[in-house]
Amino acid sequence: MNTNANQTVSETQDFDRELRAQAAQMTAGLAPSAFTSAWADWAMHLALSPDKQRELQVHALQRTRDTWAFALQAWAGQPLAPTAGLDGEPDRRFEAQPWWQFPFNVYARAYQNNVALMKDATDQFGGVTDYHAQLLGFAxxxxxxxxxxxxxxxxxxxxxxxxxxEQGQNLMRGWEHLAEDIDRTLQGMKPAGTEAFVPGKSVAVTPGKVVFRNELIELIQYAPATKETHAEPILIVPAWIMKYYILDLSPRNSLVKYLVDQGHTVFMMSWKNPDESDRALGMEDYLRQGLFAALDAVAAIAPKRPVHAVGYCIGGTLLAIGAAALGRERDPRIGSVTMFAAQTDFSEPGELASFINPSQLAMLEATMHKKGVLESRQMGGAFTLLRAHDLLWQPIVDNYLKGQRTPMIDLMAWNADGTRMPWRMHSEYLYRLYMDNELATNRFAVGGRIARLSDITVPMFLVGTEADHVAPWKSVYKLDNLVRSDDFTFLLTAGGHNAGIVSGPVHPKRHYRIKTRRLADPHLAPQEWEEEAPLHAGSWWPAWQGWLAQHSSAKGKPPAMGAATKGYKVIEDAPGQNVLQR
Known part of the structure; x- marks a missing residue:
């Protein structure tokens, strides 16, 4: 009887998932119910707010009057900037001289007024939940x-x-670009120009060897570039939503090469690009077959030496979980923890919150369950919507109307070399961390026991970026209030989630703030920290490398490549096989 009932429930769940997956194909993966609920919340409170209605009516009238008054001035024929006398911050898209001519300046002025009115209608609306207001603002x-x-x-x-x-030649080139892009998409090919950036040939070229491989990762040990190296090795845990070589791009901006050149022994994890057969892999698998397996290998190759563990993005989140679990067991192998743009408290995840709600996750989970994995293009689509002007509309204008291909660079090529994520792991990540915030609230279990961030007591170095829309720096900074490290350094650098991290050792357009906190020091709110932390010009890489050197012992002979007697023999040259998987 119970067997039949369970089968019925399973069939019902499968039917519901199939229906949601079909709906996702028609809505570009967005859950209409979430936006409908937000609109209903807004509309109901607007209906019950006569003062707000009158305020919006007044604003609408003012904006309309401004548009008509501007149009009459512009109609006279004299050049007139569409941002002249405008209430609010001017739009940089309309600053060029051609936009000063009638009727284009009127188009731009009317557009800016309409956008301002939309903002007035959705900002600071009494009674509407903060999350619904955020969804409305996003829409x-x-x-x-x-x-x-x-x-x-x-x-x-x-x-x-x-x-x-050009007598229309730009449009002809645009049609050619459009046809080429459609053909590449249908064939599952990468964007034009990425062919010049092949891992092992033009990117990911720092010399090294694959010294360990299991069902989920390869471990790369990089060859020393100096006669002596710091005793403590560095283990880098990249995010599994990206290929590892963002940290080993071209030699000029390769973090791996920079560290090796400074006398560090560097190990890099390279995640498998999962397929449908990996659908059942979960967070615990990524922890044990990933981080812990790599740590075992590093400890065997460089024995009795505490490891400088480094995590990027969700690789940093995994590292924090692992460090907490090892701290609970008093495991001494991790000597310090560095995290790049990685969150541990997801109570304020920033703009990504627009995609994190029960309706959206149910639709995403259904799509992943059907395929077994989340395709990289689906993740890329979400990030594109967060910066639609820069990542969607401007490239359309450049490629198809101007007929100009944006020159491909290493970071852009890497960004197009996406990876998939297993259904179970990504579902657990979204529900347990983003939705339920289990890690920050001491409810995340590893091996059946709670992993508490307060069990992390080793020195820590956190990096946040000012323009990060994936892991906002104020969210990254929250870890300061969750760990018990007596040597906690936070660094805030210019740039975004990727470009801010991959800044190169010399970068005149970058700047950063840095400050170290001891346990006895009072906790500073993000705004207070920003006011107190001194500002420095240039790349943050040398500051972090100096911190690593200070937390390392004397230099000596580099460890051998691999440890064949302990089961970690050299398998092949870097970059290995995982990074080449499509």
Missing amino acids: ARLLADAASPSNALATNPELLAQTQS
């Missing part, structure tokens, strides 16, 4: 980015001037 930005007159040939004077001067 408003998507609509505003799509409706910009700079996106269309007929309403963009710069595009019209180029088309006239």
Whole structure:
């Protein structure tokens, strides 16, 4: 009887998942119920707020008057900047001289006023939940980015001037680019230009050997570049949503090469690109077959030496979980923890919260369950929507209307070399960490026992980036209040989630703030920290490398490549096989 009942429940769940997966294909993966609920919340409170209605009516009238007054001035024929006298921050898209001419300046002025009115209607609305307000703001930005007159040939004077001067050749090139991109997409190929960036040939070229391989990872040990190296090795845990070589791009901006050149022994984990057969792999598998397996190998190759463990993005989150579990067991193998743009407290995840709600996750989980994995293009699509102007509309204008291919660079090619994620692992990650925030609230279990971040007592170095829309720095900074490290350094650098980390050892356009906190020191709120931390010009890499050197013992002979007698023999040259998986 119970068997039949369980089978019925399973069949019902499968049917529901199939229906959600089908719906996701029609909504580009967005859950309409979440946005409908947000709109209903807003509409209900607006209906019950006559004062707010009158305020919006007044604002609408003011914006309309401004648009008409500006149009009458512009109609006179004199050049007039569409941002002149505008209430609010001007839009950089309309600063060029061609936008000063009628009627294009009127288009731009009307657009800016409409965007401001949309913002007035969704900002600071009494009674609407903060999350619904965030969803409405996100939806408003998507609509505003799509409706910009700079996106269309007929309403963009710069595009019209180029088309006239080139006699339409830019549009012909654009059609060719569009046809090529469609063909590449249908064939499952990467974007044009990525062929020049092949791991092991033009990127990921720092010399090394694969010294360990299991069902989930390869471990790369990089060859020493100096006669003597620091005793403590570095183990890097990259995110499994990306190929590891973001930290070993071209020699000029390879963090691995920089560390090796400074006399460090570096190990890198290279995650498998999972397929449908890996659907049942969970967070515990990634911890044990990933981090712990790599740590075992490093400890065998460089015995009796505490490891400088480094984690990037969700690789840093996994490292924090592992360090907490090892701290609980008083395991001494991790000597310090460094985390790049990695969250542990997900109570304020930033703009990604627009995609983190029960409705959205149920739809995403259904899609992953059907395929067994989450495809990289689905993750990329979410990140694109967060910065729709820069990552969607501007490339469309450049490639298909201007007929100009943006030159491919190593970071862009890496970004197009995505990986998949298993259904179980990603579901656990989203529900247990993002939705339930188990790690920060001492409810995340490893091996059946709670892993508490307060069990991390080793020296720590955290890096956040000012423009990070994936792991906002104020969210990253929250770890300061969760661990018991008596040597806690936080560094805030310019740039975004990726470009801020891959800055190169010399970068005149970068700056950073840095401050160390002891347990006896009072905890500072993010704003207070930012005011007190001194500002430095240049790349943050030398500051971190100096911290590593200070927390390392004397230099000596580098360890051998691998440890064949302990089961860690050299398998092949870096970059190995995992990074080449499609």
